[in-house]
Amino acid sequence: MLLWKIARRLLAIAGLVLLGGLLSATLVRFAPGFDTDERQLDPTLSADSVRALVESRSHEHNVLRFYLSYLKGALHGELGVSHALGQPVQKLLRDRWPVTLRVVGVGLLLAWLLAAALACIASLWQRAPGELLGTALSGAFLCIPAAVLALLSVILNTPGYLAVAFIVFPKTYRYTRNLLAKAYTLPHITAARAKGLGEARILAWHVFPVVAPQMAALAGISVSIALGASIPVESLCGLPGIGQLAWQAALARDLPLLVNVTVLVTLVTLLANSGADVIVHMLRSREA
Amino acid sequence: MSAARKLACAVLVAVCVGSLAADWLAPAGYAKQFREAPSAPPSRQHLLGTDEIGRDRFARVLYGTRISLLLAPAAALLSTVLAALVGGLAGYLGGIWIRLATALTDLFLSLPWLFLLITVRALLPLNVSPLFSVLITFLILGVLGWAASARVLSTSACSLRSSDFVLQARASGLHGARLFFVHVLPNLKPVLYAQFWISIPVFILSEANLGILGLGVAEPMPSWGSLLRELEGLISFRDEPWRLVPLFLLIVVMTSFQQVLSKEEVAA
Numbered sequence: 001m002l003l004w005k006i007a008r009r010l011l012a013i014a015g016l017v018l019l020g021g022l023l024s025a026t027l028v029r030f031a032p033g034f035d036t037d038e039r040q041l042d043p044t045l046s047a048d049s050v051r052a053l054v055e056s057r058s059h060e061h062n063v064l065r066f067y068l069s070y071l072k073g074a075l076h077g078e079l080g081v082s083h084a085l086g087q088p089v090q091k092l093l094r095d096r097w098p099v100t101l102r103v104v105g106v107g108l109l110l111a112w113l114l115a116a117a118l119a120c121i122a123s124l125w126q127r128a129p130g131e132l133l134g135t136a137l138s139g140a141f142l143c144i145p146a147a148v149l150a151l152l153s154v155i156l157n158t159p160g161y162l163a164v165a166f167i168v169f170p171k172t173y174r175y176t177r178n179l180l181a182k183a184y185t186l187p188h189i190t191a192a193r194a195k196g197l198g199e200a201r202i203l204a205w206h207v208f209p210v211v212a213p214q215m216a217a218l219a220g221i222s223v224s225i226a227l228g229a230s231i232p233v234e235s236l237c238g239l240p241g242i243g244q245l246a247w248q249a250a251l252a253r254d255l256p257l258l259v260n261v262t263v264l265v266t267l268v269t270l271l272a273n274s275g276a277d278v279i280v281h282m283l284r285s286r287e288a
Numbered sequence: 289m290s291a292a293r294k295l296a297c298a299v300l301v302a303v304c305v306g307s308l309a310a311d312w313l314a315p316a317g318y319a320k321q322f323r324e325a326p327s328a329p330p331s332r333q334h335l336l337g338t339d340e341i342g343r344d345r346f347a348r349v350l351y352g353t354r355i356s357l358l359l360a361p362a363a364a365l366l367s368t369v370l371a372a373l374v375g376g377l378a379g380y381l382g383g384i385w386i387r388l389a390t391a392l393t394d395l396f397l398s399l400p401w402l403f404l405l406i407t408v409r410a411l412l413p414l415n416v417s418p419l420f421s422v423l424i425t426f427l428i429l430g431v432l433g434w435a436a437s438a439r440v441l442s443t444s445a446c447s448l449r450s451s452d453f454v455l456q457a458r459a460s461g462l463h464g465a466r467l468f469f470v471h472v473l474p475n476l477k478p479v480l481y482a483q484f485w486i487s488i489p490v491f492i493l494s495e496a497n498l499g500i501l502g503l504g505v506a507e508p509m510p511s512w513g514s515l516l517r518e519l520e521g522l523i524s525f526r527d528e529p530w531r532l533v534p535l536f537l538l539i540v541v542m543t544s545f546q547q548v549l550s551k552e553e554v555a556a
Contacts, residue, residue, distance in 0.1 A: 016391075016398050023395070024407070031411035143542035145493045146402060147500035148535060151519050228400030232497060236520075246403065247501075250410035258407070266398050 009277075013270045017263055022067055024262035028255045029063045057083070060255050070259060080256030084248060089260045092245060099241035103233060104226045107164025111222065114165065115173035123180040123207075124199050134177060138170035146229045150236040160237040167229040168222050175218050179211040186210065213280040220276025224269045296547030303541055307354035314347035319508040329530070336530050339518065343508070349534055352510030356492055357541070359426040364487035366430030368437060368480055372473070375438030379445025380472050389442055396435035404432055405494055409503045418509035425504050425511075429491045437483040444479045448472050482549075489545040496538065512538050 028034060040050050060066045073080060079089040118137070121130035141149070146167045153163040183189065184207065192202050230243030238244075242261060249257035289297075306313065315333065316322075322334070322342040330337045336345035378389030396404070409428055416424065448454055449472075457471050492512065498504035499513010500520070507514065515534035522531055 012394075016395055019395050020398060027408065027411050032413045139543060139546060140539065142546065143493075143539040144535070145496040145500065145513075145516070145538075147497045148516055148519065151500065151516075151522075155519070155522055155524070224400045228402030231402055231406050232501060235501065246407060247410070250407045253411065262399070262407070265400065265403055269400060270398050 009274055013267070013274060016270060017266045018071075020266035021070075021259050021263040022063075025067050025070075025255060025259045026063050028253055028258050029060065029066075031253050034253045034255070066255065067259075070256070079260050082249070082254050082257040084252035084254040084257065089257055092257070093242070093260065093264065096241050096245050099239055100227075100230055100234070100243060103161045103164055103239060103241055103243075104223070104230055106159075106161040107229075108168060108222060108226050110161065110165035111168035111172055111226075112219075114169050115176050118173055119176040119180055120203060122177055123184060124203065134173055138173040138177075141166050142170040142174075147232040147236060150233040153233070154237055160233045160239050163233045163237070164226050164229050167233075168226050171225060172218065172222055176211075176215065179214050180207060183207045183210045209283075213283045216276050216279040216283065218276075219279075220273040223272035227265055227269060292547050296544035299540060299544045300548065303353060303537070303544075304357055307350055307357055310347070310350035310354055314344065314350050316344050316347050318348045318351040318510050319343065320347070329528070336533055337528075340521075345530070345533070348510040348515060349537065352512055352515045352534070353537065353541075355422060355505065355509065356495060356512040359422065360429075360488050360491040360495065361484075363426040363430035363433070363491045364484050366427070367433040367487055367491075368484045370431070370434035371437035371441050371483060372476065372480055374434065375441035376445045376473065376476055377468065378438075379442035380449055380468050382446065382449060386442060386446065389438065393435045393439045393442075396432070397439070401433075401494075402497065405429070405498065406501065406503065408432060409498055414503065414506075416506060418506045421504070421506035422509060422511070425495060425498060426491070429494055433487060433491065433494075437487065440483060441476060441479055444476055445472060448475055485545075485549055489542050492538070492542065492545075 040053060045053075059069065070080060077090070079093070081088055082092060085092060115138075118130065118134035122134045125131075144166075146163075149163040149166050150160070153160060189202060189206055192206050197206075227243075230241060231247055232243075233239070234241040234243035235247045242264065245257065246261045246265070248254070249261055315335075320343065322328075322338055322344065324342070325334070325338050326342040327340055328334055328338040328342075334344050334346065336349060339345055339348070374389050374392065378385040405428065409425070412424055412428070454467070454471055457467055462471070495504055495511060496513045496516055499511055499515075500517050502517065504513035505511040512534060516538070518531055519535065522528065525532065
């Protein structure tokens with residue numbers, strides 16, 4: 001039964017990733033200016049060279065044919081060549097992935113640490129400055145666009161992952177805080193308090209196990225938020241990561257590059273959400 | 289209504305009225321250049337100074353606020369209608385329709401919102417007239433922003449489908465569109481209303497993100513996004529703090545929206 005569930009989930013992920021790739025390929029194909037190449041305007045190129053340039057992209061005109069040949073190549077590890085950057089997509093992704101991993105990974109870690117710390121402080125000492133600080137900080141960052149946080153990061157000369165952290169933090173904090181507040185109203189917490197258990201012990205042994213499944217689900221969603229935030233952060237902070245690559249690919253109508261980036265982002269988002277679902281399932285079955 | 293909510297409503301009304309009265313309050317049009325005073329500091333003539341090409345910043349803030357505050361609700365309305373059609377109808381019809389709607393929303397939600405928005409906007413024409421750029425920007429927000437609302441509406445419509453009053457209406461011979469529009473849709477109103485209100489601040493922020501990246505409303509037309517783009521040239525906050533006014537105004541408006549939305553609405 002479990003194996004069947006996993007197989008169905010994996011099939012759904014594969015289907016969505018393939019659809020996402022096809023959708024982006026269709027969008028790029030029908031985007032204005034798709035068929036133009038700056039090199040066609042180069043007066044030093046002969047008519048034959050210009051014709052050869054045009055023909056080199058003729059296989060991209062039929063979206064389905066392009067997508068099928070892309071999938072065939074992808075199965076053999078060939079992801080095509082970027083028109084805009086003139087490099088194999090595989091190499092571009094390999095070179096830039098570590099930057100995004102650091103920006104998103106460290107950003108997520110900091111956001112979660114700050115959110116969890118403030119939510120715990122606010123729950124343990126209610127009506128204390130902790131609650132006010134958490135609400136004010138999350139409220140303020142919730143009101144600032146991701147791109148402004150990226151710009152502020154440039155002006156203040158702080159690392160890009162801090163901007164990602166402050167983009168993810170407010171959503172994480174508010175959800176965690178609400179979960180904790182709800183968990184503290186449960187009868188077994190009142191009973192534990194009546195028996196004289198300390199607040200820290202109640203949090204660790206009685207509140208955290210209750211909220212853990214929802215927190216795991218939130219972790220999956222926060223990966224998606226952080227990946228989305230990586231585009232303005234990497235583009236404005238000049239960080240050569242996948243977010244900046246997506247931005248460049250979209251502006252240049254670079255079909256092979258954008259399809260690969262979309263497939264990669266969809267895959268990571270879906271895997272993060274599915275991983276979170278598996279953890280939720282494990283936690284709930286252990287509870288039962 | 290709490291005092292904070294009343295204050296937030298008052299702030300939103302004041303900002304809306306101020307932006308609608310831009311024609312009377314602003315010392316000049318948003319595109320009028322004072323060529324003798326480029327990058328001027330605040331003065332009696334120019335309350336927030338002028339930008340690099342001599343346009344009055346106060347006028348641009350007023351007109352930009354008007355565009356963002358009028359068109360974000362329009363985009364929210366479009367996305368809510370789409371969500372009601374996709375999610376509401378699928379939830380009401382059930383069976384294969386709900387599975388199709390779930391697959392479609394899954395597809396949209398599998399891509400991070402900012403990634404989807406920025407990529408789609410970058411693929412569309414950038415060298416367009418200011419009015420067309422406004423339409424494209426907010427149309428994209430409306431067309432792409434329905435998925436999360438559709439999921440909520442689909443669940444609500446699904447639960448309504450098996451409710452007593454719908455069963456009774458069915459037993460009385462009511463079917464199809466009439467049952468949906470007369471009995472199901474009016475009962476989805478609170479959810480629709482909540483989704484509409486939640487979408488407005490999300491779309492205001494999204495437009496600001498697009499504007500800062502140069503993908504939003506085209507010059508010379510102002511919007512919060514294009515006004516915030518000016519921060520790109522800021523070296524330090526101390527030199528020209530008045531350039532932070534659009535950001536401050538955005539924070540005030542967004543905070544007010546947060547206060548106006550009750551916890552129940554957000555939960556819905």
